Amino acid sequence: MVELSAPPSLRVLYPKAVLTGFRRKGGELPDTVYTLSGVTTDPTHLAAYDRVCGFRLTDELPATYPHVLTFPLQIKLMSGSDFPFPLVGSVHVANRITTVRPLRIDEKLDLRVRLENLRDHPRGRQFDVVSEAYVDGEVVWTDVSTYLRRGGGSGGGEKSGHAGPPEPTAVWRVPDDTGRRYGEVSGDRNPIHLYRLTARMFGFPRAIAHGMWTKARCLAAFEGRLPDAYTVDVAFKLPVLLPARVGFAAADTDGGRRFDLFDAKSGKPHLTGEIS
Template sequence: MVELSSPPSLRVLYPKAVLTGFRRKGGELPDTVYTLSGVRTDPAHLAAYNRVCRFRLSDELPATYPHLLTFPLQIKLMAGGDFPFPLVGSVHVANRITQSRPLRVGESFDLRVHLENLRDHPRGRQFDVVGEALVDGEVVWTDVSTYLRRGGGTGRSERSERTEPPAPTAVWHVPDDIGRRYGEVSGDRNPIHLYRMTAKMFGFPRAIAHGMWTKARCLAAFEGRLPDAYTVDVAFKLPVLLPAKVGFAAAETDDGWRFDLFGAKDGKPHLTGTISSPR
């Protein structure tokens, strides 16, 4: 376990990850654990995040907000010399967040991040980056981000059936600059999210929205209807090309909610998710 004295700098880590990525030859995940103690929320930063993701201003942290605080620790793990895959090209395919209660502005908490569960996938290999927030030694928030590294898969085919999207309960216009705005508040300034020109360098016709912005935007639609403790679990499907017009649909289930985000015109899926009792 490595105790950090301050959050790592993403401006330093991203270039390092790009320049050293060609050296990665596969292998096992490192067992390094990074921790950061005595973290407190900056109210101005939280307010900026809430505005970008359409949360109400409150002294309670949205369940997706601590992901931003653990993100530099996640990148530090994946930029390390013992990490087996290049960071560039590792695709964020799913995210599950569980909170036992909301964290609050003014509250001090500790962060802990590690890697686990390297496994085969038909299109390559998957692994999880696990972030936790602890108060007085008790885990009150857990974030599991699943990444896919394409190449060298099992060769088994994935069966997927195209289904019609549900009737939208809302239609949202996603502006061209949302990648830059979310990148500014999150620190995740990956070129694929910023401009059409920089996105084209990585094979996208236009800039794409951050997956965690789409999750946060969906979660904001449930404000006032959620308990203090819950799990919100999403799978990221096709990217949202900016600007976009997307449909959002939500339906109650026996254990909470199911929701979908999809293209308003073509119905192509961008995100599917559930909100349920904590696991």
């Protein structure tokens, strides 16, 4: 376990990851655990995050907000010399967040991040980045981000059973600058999210929205109707090309709520999720 004294600098880590990624030859995940203690929430930063994601301004942290606090630790793990895959090209395919109670702006959080569960996938290999927040020694929040590294898979599997989108309960316009605005508050300034030109360098026709922005925007639609403790689990499907017009649909289930985000014109899925 490595105790950090300050959040790692993403401006340093991203160039390092790009320059050293070609050296990665596969292998096992490192067992390094990074911790950062006594993390406080900047009210100005929280307000900026709330605005870009559609949350109300309150003294409670949205369940997705601690993800941006742990994100520099996640990138430090995935840009380390012992990480087996290039960071560039590792695709965020799913995210599960569990919160055991509301977190308040005045609480100090102790953060912990590790890698685990490297496994085969029909299109390559998957692994999880597990982030936790503690208050007074108790785990109050857990985030599991699943990444796919394409290549070397068996092929097949994962047949799409998409039978068309549900009837939208809301339609949202997603502005062209959404990736830049979310990148500013999250620190995730991956070029695919910023401008049409930089996105084209990585094979996208236009900039794409961050997956964690789409999750946060969907969760914001449930504000005032969420229990104190819950899990919100999403699978990221096709990227949201900016600007966009997206449909949002939500429905009650036996165990909670299901929700979908999809292209408002074509119906192609961007995200499916469940709150339990």
